[in-house]
Amino acid sequence: MKFVCVDGVPRYRDLAATFAATMLQPHGHDLDWYEEAAPDADRFAELAAGADGLLLYGLRGRFPAEVLDRCPTIKIVGYLGTGVARAVDVPAVRSRGVAVCNVPDYASDSVAELTIALLLAVARRLTEGDRTVRAGEWARRPGRQLIGKQLGVVGAGPIAAKVISRARGLGMRPVCWTRRPTPERAAALGVEFVELPALFAESDVVSLHLSHTPATDGLISAQLLGMLKPDAIFVNTARAELVDTAALYDLLRREAIFGAGLDVFDPEPPDLSALPLDANLVLAPHAASVTAETFGVALRIGIENLRAFAAGELVNEVTE
Template sequence: MKIVCIDGESQYAEIVRRDVIEPLRAAGHQLDWFEERFADEEATIARAQGYDAVYIIADQGPLPQKFLSSVPSLKLVSFVGTGAHRFVDVAEAESLGITVTNVPDFASRSVAEHAIALVFAVARRVTEGDRIVRAGEWAKHQGLKLRGRTLGVVGTGAIGREVIQMGAALGMDVVYWNRTVRPEIEAELPGRRVELDELFRVSDVVSLHLTHTPETEGLVSAELLGSLKPSAILVNTARAEILDHEALFALLRENRLFGAGLDVFETEPPALDQLPVDQPNLVLTPHVGFHTDEADEVFAIAGRNIVAFAEGNPTNVVRSADL
């Protein structure tokens, strides 16, 4: 098979060469790597002509709208990550006979640990303290102890469940909410299910773990954020689109929240003039929740999906009926 990666990024090039391009070559396939952007629709479509598959890193945004119907040779889209439906029209792909694969549950523990790291960073004012010491100053600001406080987890997917377990292990009282009730999963979780509005009212820490869909866009609204305790912390390692950032930033500026930690942004990298970077109670990280050596296996798994498809045994297929 001839495979193309159009949206490659230099930071991933060595990993992909070692874990994807070389194994594919050994199996008789060819992956061509380009560091371009999907924003230029015509150039993206032209680049893909003649290829059997496209390997999508997904840091550059979704495939152009006419891409699938404009590349007649395309048989497979191998998506590096879980949320393929955010970057590929799965239903259209099915109608065109194109298979879409993803990498389910590749970094749940890594992202969950990062969410907890952000909680600690905000609660114990780690970045603020770091700046104080580096400036040659000496000031001790009061932090929050987590044990005995209430952790609210929004979303009980693989990552959310990891956060629930870790929060309980820290001695926190856990409440959670999910768009759908899943009794078989929830029966094994510590804590209790509550409605979303109650979760925001009672939680000392809220951690967001929802995928971005039309139903979840803007779900964490100004009204919900306004119901948080003034001593509360909010952390988002999920998707920026589910959260009303302007409302969050207003609460931070008015000291109506203890703090927040963000690892995801609507535009990445974000424009600094759109962030309250002077707020000491806001901790920011550059979408690195899944960046661990273990989670980097995602690139290799997406490559193995290509080999399995070529051998007639497709794995990790994404189907529109399951979305």
């Protein structure tokens, strides 16, 4: 089979070639690698002509599903990441009889580390202090200790589990909410499952670790955000679409919560005029999964997904 990556990244070209040589070519398959940042549908179809499947880097534009109408040989779209819906209209692709797969749990450690980094930066006002010292000033505003504080984790997947583990190392007390609570999951995480209103009202820190789906879109409503304590910290390294961001920004502008750490926005890059930049707000450029280690893992699993498909097995399928 012939697989094509249209929106490849130059620094991963050699690694992709190595994986293709060891994982695809011995089985009679190959990967064509192109490096076009955000091709339109015409150009995408031109490069993908004759392909049996696509490998999408997916961070520099949305996949034009109409490409599949022009390239009827394509039977699988593989996404190099977890939140495939951000780059691919999954229902539109599946309606054409094309499978969609992603790379789950390839960056749990990296995302958990940045979550804790954002939490610490907000709690101790690190970016504010950095700006103050660079400006030749010596103004110190009180931060917050985390030891003994309650961490409310929204979600109970692999990233949430690693955040919970690291938070315990800081002396925090984690609780958790999930759409699928069971005694077995609670025991595995070592946490109590609570309802969302209680989690928001009682936690000193709330951190989001959910995928964005139609069921979770806007889940973190203005009502829930309004339950946060005046000295609470809010962290989001999941997806901005989970949250009523206007309500969150309003809380920050009014200093109705202590602060927030955000790695995700809608749109991306964000509209700076909409952000409460004078608040205790620490920002990152959707970088939680971006480390030297993680993309190699994602690329290997993504190519393995294609190899499995060529062998008649569909793994890591996404259906919504």
